Each structure stands twice: as structure tokens, then as C-alpha cells.
Amino acid sequence: MAKYLASEYGKEVVEDAFRIHGGYREVPMLLIGEGTAETQKMIVGRSLLEEYQATGDRGDDAVLQDPRPVRRGGLDRAPVVPLPHRADRRGRPHRDPQARLVPPHAGHPHDARHADRRETAGQVLIACLQAAVIIFGSALLFGVNWGQPVGVAAVVILFALVGAGAGTFLGTLFRNEQQATGVSLLLAWGSARSAAAWCHWRSSRR
């Protein structure tokens, strides 16, 4: 009984410790992983803006002081006036940051200009760190020889850039993580099945 009790308590303590320290370890990564904090701020800012009445010629501050936050009780929404449509000569929407509604601290155009670079830099950093763990870990633990260090570093950095580009691009095509995961699984499964079917067809013809 004493052994059982001690084991149970021990397990609880260790699990708590894992949760606390695991969380501590993960939290700094959350700031740059799966969308940098800047990107999240911009998404929050944009969704908040959908709730505001938009007028074109008033300044940002005037709009933000508009005391009409909406969605009281979820049903009576204030009418949302679409942003004034300005177009350049080719009919494309005019991209003047002053004409856009932006809260001062979230979704600022300044963020928008740099968000993609920060997003990419964060992803590249994480990918390189992961590669470094694998490469140095396997070299130290198992004596794996990866070849010329300069060459390995070049491949890792370029491949991290490829991954960051592909990940960011695909991420913009879907509304949430579930969609992206679902589509990627479907693609992977579909291509694997077609490859298997093709190999089967080839071998049956021989």
C-alpha cells in the first residue's frame, strides 16, 4: 500500500513538474512558432476592425474613438459600411495605408510591411535549430559524419528557406490549422496511393 501510494504521488509530482517545465520550455517558442506574435496581432486587429464602422476620410483616431462597438448580445449588429473603394487606373484596389482603418497597436501598416519578413525569419530560425539538434545530436551520440560543415550548413539554411516559403504560402490559403492538416494529409495520401497504383500497374505489365 505504501509503495502504491508513493508511486501514485511520485507520478503526480513528476507529471506536474513535466507540465510546468515543459510549458516553460515551450512558451518562448510560441512567440515565433506557428505565426509570429506580430502576425497574430494583425489578425486580431483585422477581425476587430470588421466590427467598426468604416469611413474613408476620417483619420484613424477618429474612427477608433467612434463609440460604437457592436455585437451587443450577439444579434443587434451595427450596420457595417464597407471601406470606400478606391482603385488605381487598372482597377486594382488602392493601397494607401492612410485610407485604411488601423488601430494604433494592432494591425498597423508598419507591422504589415515587416510581418512577412519576421514570419519567415522565425520559421527559418526554428527549422535551423531543429536541424542543428538532429545533426549535432546524431554526430555526438552516434558519431554520424554529415560531411563538410560549410556544405551541410548551406543545405540546411536553403532548405529552411524553402520550408518557410512553402509553409507561409500554404498557411495563407487556409482558414485554420485543421483545414491545412486535412488537405495536406489528403494530398500525401493521394499521391502515395497513385504512386503505389502506378508501380503496381507497371509491374503487372512486365
Next chain:
Amino acid sequence: MVPLEVFSPVMRRVAHITAQAWGNDAFARLAGHGASITGILPQLGVLAAYAAVLLTLAAWRLRRVLVG
């Protein structure tokens, strides 16, 4: 993941649509054949091209999504 070496020549060529195949080739040359960075320049070039195209697409899409 299946090693590229076990693929038939045709499938190996098909697999080289992916950036992973080029990265795999580069690592195979570095580790397997003791190549230096000059020995993997073609692979690095292809990876750089992939990175340039994908990052351009990503920056364009991300700005559209975020700025609207």
C-alpha cells in the same frame, strides 16, 4: 520516407519535382561521397530557386491576407 536509391529511374526523375529530393541528393553527396560545397552547387542552386519562388509567393499572399 523511402530512400531515392530504391526508386526506378523514372520515379526518381518524378521525385525530383520536390525540393526534398534535391536536399536529399545534396546530403547524400556530402555524407556519402565526401563532396565539398562546390560539389553540391547544382543542388544548392535548385534549392535557392525553390526558396526564391516560394518566399515571393508567400510574401505576396501574406500581405494580401493581412492587409486585405
